[in-house]
Amino acid sequence: MTNSLDELAAQIKACSKCGQRKSLSCFYKNSKSKDGRSSWCKDCANARSREYRRDNPAKTALWNKNSYPSKRKYYQEHREQRLQKIRDYEANLKYDVLSYYCKQSLRCARCGITDIDVLCIDHINGGGSKHRRSIGGLGGTLYHWLKKNNYPEGYQVLCFNCNFKKKLEDNREQRRA
Numbered sequence: 001m002t003n004s005l006d007e008l009a010a011q012i013k014a015c016s017k018c019g020q021r022k023s024l025s026c027f028y029k030n031s032k033s034k035d036g037r038s039s040w041c042k043d044c045a046n047a048r049s050r051e052y053r054r055d056n057p058a059k060t061a062l063w064n065k066n067s068y069p070s071k072r073k074y075y076q077e078h079r080e081q082r083l084q085k086i087r088d089y090e091a092n093l094k095y096d097v098l099s100y101y102c103k104q105s106l107r108c109a110r111c112g113i114t115d116i117d118v119l120c121i122d123h124i125n126g127g128g129s130k131h132r133r134s135i136g137g138l139g140g141t142l143y144h145w146l147k148k149n150n151y152p153e154g155y156q157v158l159c160f161n162c163n164f165k166k167k168l169e170d171n172r173e174q175r176r177a
């Protein structure tokens, strides 16, 4: 493989601290910079942060203690709780939306099954997948959308089976028409 001089030059960069020309991999990645690399080479950058830590031991200790490990620990410890919260929220949202469209008790408008796990929102006049695409996303987003828009008309609760069967029937009718 031959590299053109330009390509080669693009991979070499002069460190703005020590002035040495080094390959790009000798510079830390930096998304803010034009070529995606820091202006100081890794050696200079490392030396600088060593100096900083030496000159600011108190700050460094505080930073280590406060921000890094404990935050990560907190994050890990609360991850399950956070996920649970999201799941609860989604489940509540689904429950709210479905109950609204059920009027009375939570059930499929066709077969009457009451298991919320298999219930979903159905666009009475079809067009569900098109609408879903237009608001960008699957079931969860639709529930958000319906709640945000004050439960517009034209929706009902069906179980997945009845929803599926309704689509089949609609398709058949369309083909006949």
Ligand SMILES: [Zn+2]
Pocket (backbone or CB within 6 Å): 015, 016, 017, 018, 019, 020, 040, 041, 042, 043, 044, 045
């Ligand atoms: Zn350097």
Ligand SMILES: [Zn+2]
Pocket (backbone or CB within 6 Å): 108, 109, 110, 111, 112, 113, 158, 159, 160, 161, 162, 163
């Ligand atoms: Zn059903």
